[in-house]
Amino acid sequence: ETGVTQTPRHLVMGMTNKKSLKCEQHLGHNAMYWYKQSAKKPLELMFVYNFKEQTENNSVPSRFSPECPNSSHLFLHLHTLQPEDSALYLCASSAQLMSSYNEQFFGPGTRLTVL
Amino acid sequence: GQNIDQPTEMTATEGAIVQINCTYQTSGFNGLFWYQQHAGEAPTFLSYNVLDGLEEKGRFSSFLSRSKGYSYLLLKELQMKDSASYLCAVRDQTGANNLFFGTGTRLTVIP
Numbered sequence: 001e002t003g004v005t006q007t008p009r010h011l012v013m014g015m016t017n018k019k020s021l022k023c024e025q026h027l028g029h030n031a032m033y034w035y036k037q038s039a040k041k042p043l044e045l046m047f048v049y050n051f052k053e054q055t056e057n058n059s060v061p062s063r064f065s066p067e068c069p070n071s072s073h074l075f076l077h078l079h080t081l082q083p084e085d086s087a088l089y090l091c092a093s094s095a096q097l098m099s100s101y102n103e104q105f106f107g108p109g110t111r112l113t114v115l
Numbered sequence: 116g117q118n119i120d121q122p123t124e125m126t127a128t129e130g131a132i133v134q135i136n137c138t139y140q141t142s143g144f145n146g147l148f149w150y151q152q153h154a155g156e157a158p159t160f161l162s163y164n165v166l167d168g169l170e171e172k173g174r175f176s177s178f179l180s181r182s183k184g185y186s187y188l189l190l191k192e193l194q195m196k197d198s199a200s201y202l203c204a205v206r207d208q209t210g211a212n213n214l215f216f217g218t219g220t221r222l223t224v225i226p
Contacts, residue, residue, distance in 0.1 A: 004157070043204075045213055090157070090158070102212065106157040106158045
């Protein structure tokens with residue numbers, strides 16, 4: 001248990017569906033992250049939020065839309081996805097964004113399958 | 116940009132020692148992390164190096180050479196539960212101090 005929870009753990013959706021992934025951290029952190037983990041590829045950073053403000057959008061397609069209502073919650077809204085978007089989506093948090101020692105704590109991920 | 120390389124797979128015997136290497140190229144190195152990830156679970160933090168040398172933490176040690184762009188994770192007295200993927204990640208201050216990950220090394224421990 002890392003203090004970061006994600007729901008749902010598994011999600012199957014069609015290309016025309018709209019769904020949302022949820023992440024919650026119970027660590028009092030100020031920075032939150034979305035990563036995509038595909039088979040045989042490195043973890044890819046998608047979005048970074050610091051104190052609820054988006055500080056990084058790593059050229060992610062607009063069919064992925066993040067939302068950070070407060071420092072403890074992070075959402076990833078999905079719509080009109082493609083089969084190649086099937087992957088494990090990991091959420092992480094860290095105490096601060098720019099500190100020299102900035103360990104990130106990861107949630108267990110949502111396994112997404114797009115049909 | 117960032118380039119991080121590590122072997123895709125390794126196999127080692129229970130009770131033995133295994134070394135997982137990671138080489139990297141970044142323009143603004145600001146620390147290197149090792150994470151462990153069991154299948155279907157969250158990556159969990161193992162170690163952090165920012166200065167050259169060896170950091171020891173129980174059965175696990177991590178080494179860094181900044182001049183060579185090289186790190187390794189050393190696992191001693193291997194146990195079956197050590198079977199997992201080991202992720203090398205580099206913080207790059209030119210990349211807003213974000214982490215950039217390698218593809219991970221899948222370690223299988225056999226009896």
